[in-house]
Amino acid sequence: MKKNKWIYADDLDENTLKQFEECVNCDFVVEGALMPDAHLGYVAPIGSVLVTKDFIVPSWVGYDIGCGMTAAHIKGKDMLKKIRENQDKIFDAVKKRIPMGKGEINSSNAVTRKTKEDYSVLIEEFKKGAYNKEILQFLEGKAIRHIGSLGDGNHFIELSEDELGDAWITVHSGSRGVGFKVAEKYMMKVAGTDKEFEATHPIHKDSELGKEYLNVLDFGLKFALRNRLELIERTIKGIEDVLGEKIEFEVWTNKNHNHAIPENGLFIHRKGATPAKSGERGVIPGNMRDGCFLVEGLGNKEFIESSSHGAGRKYSRKDAKEKFSIEDFRESMKGIKGTISQGTLDESPMAYKDVFDVMDKQKDSVKIIKHLKPVINWKGERGRQGKNKDKN
16 A cells, blocks of 8 residues: 655755655554654654554654743743843853753752642653553652753753744753653563664554553653743743843743654654644744744644654764864854853754755745744753763
8 A cells, every 4th residue: 555655855865765764664654754854863764754553663752752842922021121131140040940961950959849749740640551660660759850951952941032022932852861761661672672672663552561651651741841841930030030020921832742642543653843733833943043933833734734843953963063163153153142162062053954944845834923033042061960960
């Protein structure tokens, strides 16, 4: 039977295309699409959407379960002006409140009562389904300390302005150590080995392993949503610390773009792809210089009701560090307060594809509502060692 497959990226290398074809050709796959930002992943390409019947593939969801974007509108008169006038102080105040960097998590006394209450609800819901005892032990232990931590790589917090001069916060992060622990555990379990387990190994939804994975996957997706809300709340607190006033904000959308979700008897695997049903809100980031796009989905079935989750990498992290200098990075970020260092050089704007071109290639999938331009951008530096480094 011929399967529907659509490719919207026109700059694919041979390895990315090969990865996609290998995934789509699996017997349990119904259809697949590659978004305009697609590039090589470790099993499935980043920017791929793969629809399956009866089976879930943990490696296609990946380690960063629930990675996604949240956008919030900051209210208040002259808020953008105040942020600009105090950007250095705000930058430092937010960094003090939020663990940033690989493995960086909260100290045990930094978790608020409200967060503990919300988290206990997630745990109780999780325990109603099938679960692995070792995973539950981790979730009931250190996992809560990952809420409100940013991570590294392409994860970021950004204060930005829209076309009307209003201030916004956008956050890109996921389920942190929870996603990594879950992904590694279940990729090994379904592969039956702790070696070479990063491969396409499907789990049947009705098997005991399938029930376990779907339950903990759902937990990870909810955890990621809560993590990004906490990051926004802490950023607001940091601004309040500096400005000395109470700030109101409204969440515009909170969406995961790394998941496998059940829909109409099928599973939609998105490995770095934004859901884009008709009228569905989403956020598509470009880079540290060009900001983010707030979008609404058009429900295009030939995009599998999806869009890109960003601009997509043009250069690998290794290549970016070899090709660009700190001077190049700093020059590209003129007028923007950001984390500009050797530890974030691989995240410089030049390492990414042209986001405006990517947006043009998916105009049949999403319409642009607003373009948010960066004022302050926070990223976790790679290789940074902190006192609350997670060893899991």
